[in-house]
Amino acid sequence: MRATLELVYRAAQAGPVMTPAGKAIAYGPAPHGDLAGRCYLCGEATDEGLPRRDVIKPTFTDHGIARDPDSDLVCPLCTWALSYSELRNYSILATPAGLRHPSRSEIRDVLLHPPAPPFVLTIAVSGQKWLHIKARVVYNRAAFSVLLEETPVLVRPTAVAALLDTIEELYSSFTKAEIETGDYQPHRIRRFGIKRWERLEEQIGMHRGSRLFDLLLHVAQKQTEEVEQGVLRL
């Protein structure tokens, strides 16, 4: 937890962070208190802690991950990490170069072409959960774990490309709900081409319901060329 929060904090101090909608967020420095002891959340010793009752809101539901549950103080780093609702509302990509709140399309690119480690990637779905306090720093970009909401997903970029291609070819003509459930509207299958649909369905069938499948479906984009072809076929 500590290594993740340190990376996110350092990244956030590098400058204003843009949300996918183009809003700039200025993350300030960590607040310092004067309490000595171990941090309730990360367990690290500090002499600049802040009162736990001021930092941990009644709505906080992650008490299960607290490293020192009996402590009445929270360290400056953890206080900072829980001070910005934006760190809960948006996905996070933290690298030593800076922090980003990536859009789904940017997350898609990161899964295909991850940055040089170390980095942290969390993907917010509800925007209501603290993910960065549960995420791990990635040190190996050939195979790494990211958080999709609270579920860790193992990502191998070489395996991502083929599965994502198939999902996105289907997404050119079908809805994400259809691809997720396998319950397709017959008229759309006819329009798409039964043989072509069968071939793609066969490729994704064994992945349906896996965490990686859910993640790639979440970030899948309509490919412009595919959409144009779809329009032409109509």
Ligand SMILES: [Zn+2]
């Ligand atoms: Zn702490």
